[in-house]
Amino acid sequence: MFNALVVEKDEDGKTHAGVQEVDEGRLPQGEVTVGVEYSTLNYKDGLCIGPGGGLVKSYPHVPGIDFAGTVEESADVRYKPGDKVILTGWRVGEARWGGYAQKARVAADWLVPLPEGLTTRQAMAVGTAGFTAMLAIMDLEDHGLAPGQGGVLVTGAAGGVGSVAVAVLDKLGYEVAAVTGRPETEPYLRELGASRIVPRDELTEVTKKPLESEVWAGCVDAVAGAMLGRVLKQMKYRSSVAAVGLAGGAVIEGALITPFILRGVNLLGIDSVLRPYEDRVRAWDRLTRDLPIEKLEAMIRPATLVDLPDLGAAILKGQVQGRVVVDVNA
Template identity: 55%
Template sequence: MSFRALLTEKAEDGTVSSAVQTLEDSRLPEGDVTVDIEWAGLNYKDGLCLLGQGGLVRAYPHIAGIDFAGTVRESDDFRYRVGDPVVLTGWRVGETHWGGFAERARVKGDWLVPLPANLTTRDAMVIGTAGLTAMLAINRLEWAGLTPASGQVLVTGATGGVGSIAVALLRRLGYQIAALSGRPQHADMLRSLGAGEIVDRTEFLAQPDKPLESARYAAAIDCVGGEVLGKLLRQIAYGGSVASLGNAAGIKLDTNVLPFLLRGVNLLGIDSVMQPFDARMAAWSRLTGLFDLAAYAENVEEVGLAALPDKAEQILRGEVKGRVVVDPKR
C-alpha cells in the first residue's frame, strides 16, 4: 500500500525543501493506530517545520502537520476500531513524529481523541489546534475568576487562527472584546466575529511605557508574546489575568513586578501540546456547543498538499487570515 504525502527533506548544505511524493506504508513510523487522513490544518508551527526553522524537526525526511482528522484504518489499541473517526492535536506529532500532511499517519492511540459528536472531520480541522488552544485559554481565564461582568478582554494576534477563534468564542459567551492586530485591513472581519474595539498594534506599542499603565482590560488572551505581552501586562485591571499561548513576536518578556505586586495580575501559561485526555475532551465538548462554524466559514481557506510550502511562508510573515485547512487528496 502507498499514500501521498508532502515530504520535507534537508540537503547536505542545510537547505530544507518539501515536495509531494508517493510513499510506501512501510515507511510510516511506529504506532498502534493507522489513520486515513481526511483533513489537516496549517498552524504557525507547521510553517516553522516546513521551512526548517525553530529547531522543531530533529530528523529528516519528515512529514509536518501538527493536527489532523480522519478514520481509523488499522488498530492495535482496544479504544479504537476500524472505521472510527478520530482527531489528533499536539503530542509533538508533525515535529518529532510524522504528522498530518499526508493521506495516512501511524500514531499512538494515547494521542488520539474520538471525533466529537456533531462534527465532521473537516469541521474538526477548521477548529483544530487553534480552536482547542483558544478554548483552553478561556477555560483557564474563567477558572481564575473571569466573567462577562469583569470588563473588556483583549485578544492579541486576533486575525490569526487562535486569535480569531478566541474572539468568536468570547462573543458567544457574552464578553466585551478588544482585538489587537497589525493588519488594519481585516478590521471588518474582526468586527463580524464579535470584536467591539479594534486596537492597532503599532499605536498600542507606541504609547509611552510606564511601570504601570491605565488599567484598560479585565483579561487578555495573548497569541504573540514578546513586546506586546510585556506592555499589555501593565494594562490589566486589578486581579485580572493574561493567558499566554504564542511567541510569534518573540520569546523575550520585558516586564516588571508591579503588575503582579500592586494589581495581583496573573500570567497563565497555556499549553495545548501535552494536555491530558480528559482536559482535551472537556475543551472539545465545550467547543462543539459554542463555536459557530457557519459564521466562521468565510475565514476558512482550503488548500492541497502542494500549496503548503508557499502557505508556510505566508503564515510566518503573518499574512494568513483565519484558518487554512488541508485536503491531502488534492
C-alpha cells in the same frame, strides 16, 4: 503507497518541501493507523515545512501537527476501524511524522474521538489553534473571568488562535477587543464578534511606566514580546492573561514585576502539546457548544498539500488570515 508532503534537507542544510508518494511501511510505529482526511496550518507547521526552527530532529520529514480522519487499523480496544478521530500535539509533525499525508500512524493515547456535531473538516478548521484558544478561555474562566467585568483583549486577532478566541468570547457574552496590525482585517474581525479594534502600534511601544490605567478584564495573547509587556501593565486588578504564542518574540520587553505584585495579575501559560486527555475532551466539547459554526465557516481558507510550501512561508510572515483547512486527498 500514499501521498505526503515530504521535507528534505540537502548537504548545505537547506530544506525543500514537495509532495511525494510514500510507502506505508515507512510510517512510524503506533497502535492506530488513520486515514487522514483534513489537516490545517499553524505557525509551527510553517517552521517545520521551512527552516525547521529546531523542532524537526531528522529528515526526510512529514510535517502537520494536527489531523482528523478515520481509523483504518487499531491494536487498541478504544478505537476500531471506522471511528472518527482527532489528533493535536504530542510533537506529531515535529519529532514524528504528522498529518500532511493521506495516512498517519500514532499512539492511541494521543487521539480523541471526534465530538458529535463536528465533521472532520470542521475539526480541522478549529485545529490546534482553535483548540489552544479554547484552552486559554477555559483557564481564564477558571481564574475568575466572567462576562460583565470589562473588555477582553485578543492579540494577533486575525490569526488562527485569535480568530477562534474572538468568535467564542463573543458568543459567551464578552466584550471583545481585537488587536491587529492589518487594517484590512477589521471587517473580518467585526464579523467574528469584535466590538473594538485596537491597532497594533498602540501596544508595541516599550514604556518604563510600572503600571498604566486598568483597562482589560482578561487577555488571550498570541504575540508576547513588547506587546505583552504593555498589556500586563493595563490589566485590571486580579485579572489574567493567557499566553499562547510568541510571534512577537520570546522576551517580554518592558515587563516589570509590578502588575503581578500590586494588581495580583496572573500570567497563565497555555500548553496544548502535552495537555491531559480529560482537558482535551472538555475543550472539544466546549468548542462544539461555544464556537458558532457559521463563523467557523467564515474563517476557512481551503488548501491542498501542494499549496503548503507557499502557505508555510506566508504564515511565518504573519500573512495568513483565519484558518487554513488542508484537504490531503485533493
